[in-house]
Amino acid sequence: MVTNTALAAEKLLTLIALVILAGMVFSKISRRVHLPDVVLFILAGVILGPYVLNIVNIDKYPLGNQLILTFGAAYILYDGGREIELKVFNKVKVSVLLLATLGVIISTGITGFFAAKIFKLDMTYALLVGAVIASTDPSVLVPLFKNMNISSKLKQTIISESAFNDAAGAIITFSILGVISGGSFSIGTSILELLKNAFGGIIVGTIVGYISTKLVSGKRVGVLGEFPAEISIVAVIGAYLIAQHFEFSGFMAVFIVGMICGNKKALNCWIPDEYYVTQTRFKEVLTVILRMMIFVLLGTQIKFNILAHYWKSALLVVLVLMFIARPISAFLSVILDRKANWTFKEIVYLMWIRETGVIPAALAGMMVSMKLPNAEIISSVTFAAIIITLTFQASTSKALAKFLDLEEDNKKQVASPSITY
Known part of the structure; x- marks a missing residue:
């Protein structure tokens, strides 16, 4: 007799197999139709989900869904951190900080103002709409820009912003929720919470990143030198859990772990060539x-019944986000950073690039489960933003870079395996 636990395990394994199989098939299709693979992955989810074939209903797998989304976003963010060169990041750190704080606040305010007018919402709930969709998505941006031939400065600013702005977006969201539930809003408290969240994550990520890097070093302290792939998983999970335990940003922590692992030359660390190759291939496949x-x-979680009811208004709000809120917030953020020496074309590119994804979807889903007033409106705008920004903005990012003449013709320098992994 099959126990409930065994049956649940079998269902979860079936879910994983189906999702990966669908991903492979639709990845092939994406190359044929020249669309970003994430757009086709979402389409695959829609087809497998309750509105078409009803093979995958994520309500039956809440734990598996949360595990995949949390670990997946964390590991991809770690991979993005590994792409960051400290010398380049140092030149744009002010821009990244402003984009992830001031930019998120401005975007929340502008989007919220228009959402109030379009949906005729109370301003508090309208600002909640703006806050939920204010952050960008590392799950899309990291893989997309790793393989684009634009300048390191521009690429690393985009990737770093996606890592840093999740904390700001979440804190603003929960601050507004606190006001809705009867609390009071304090700018000072919110700023302190943001600083604690971000810098706590940085401290945890630095400690875990340093220890894990030393453990796989080729020197005497590198007692786990033959396990760089395995230690990366432990480091990602460990950094995320420790940060979350102390109510810091788990995603910030794993991003910093990635930055340290990707810049181990600064720590005078190296690993043998054979382990470097194994770890790199493992990382690429897992990502x-x-x-x-x-x-x-x-894709399986998109609520088409809610979207169908609010689609016109949701579309208008997303267009405001893309063509008004993002351009203004990006421009005002980077123009204050004189040290970065941004060109007009680079600023235009930053004004366009912003994809909505996993974190906003999680926040919107949480509000629906809380049965918060106007949660369906927030959900409809969030999923409209995901569909439109991934389909339209992600698919045009390479063409826009080419149009603005931002692509570089130089060959990538391959780092020595004995320096980085």
Whole structure:
């Protein structure tokens, strides 16, 4: 007799197999139709989900869904951190900080103002709409820009912003929720919470990143030198859990772990060539699988009945986000950073690039489960933003870079395996 636990395990394994299989099939299709693979992954989820074939209903797998989304986003963010060169990041750190704080606040305010007018919402709930969709998505941006031939400065600013602005978006969201539930809003408290969240994550990520890097170093302290792939998983999970335990930003922590692992030359660390190759291949395959799973599952969760009811108004709010809120918030953020020496074309590109994904979807889903007033409106705007920004903005990012003449013709320098992994 099959126990309930065994049956649940079998269902979860079936879910994983179906999602990965669908991801592979639709990845092939994406190359044929020249669309970003995440768009096709979401389409695969829609087809497998309750509105079409009803093969995958994520309500039956809440734990599996949360595990995949959390670990997937964390590992992809770690992978993005590894792409950051400290010398380049140092030149744009002010821009990244402003984009992730001031930019999120401005975007929340502008989007919220128009949402109040379009949906005829109370301003508090309208600002909640703006806050939920204010952050960008590392799950999309990290893989997309890793393989684009634009300047390191521009690429690393976009990736770093996606890591840093999740904390700001979440804190603003929960601050507004606190006001709705009868609390009071304090700018000072919110700023302190943001600083604690971000810097706590940085401290945890630095400690875990340093220890894990030393453990796989080729020197005497590198007692786990033959396990760089395995230690990366432990470091990601460990950094995330420790940060979350102390109510810091788990995603910030794993991003910092990635930055340290990707800049181990600064720590005078190295690993043998054979382990470097193994770890790199493992990381690439795992990242692809996680992206498939994240966005196929995301597709199964799109509420078309809610979207159908609010689609016109939701579309207007998303257009405001894309063509008004993002351009203004990005421009005002980077123009204050004189040290970065941004060109007009680079600023235009930053004004356009912003994809909505996993974190906003999680926040919107949480509000629906809380049965918060106007949660369906927030959900409809969030999923409209996901569909439109991934389909339209992600698919045009390469063409826009080419149009603005931002692509570089130089060959990428391959780092020595004995320096980085």
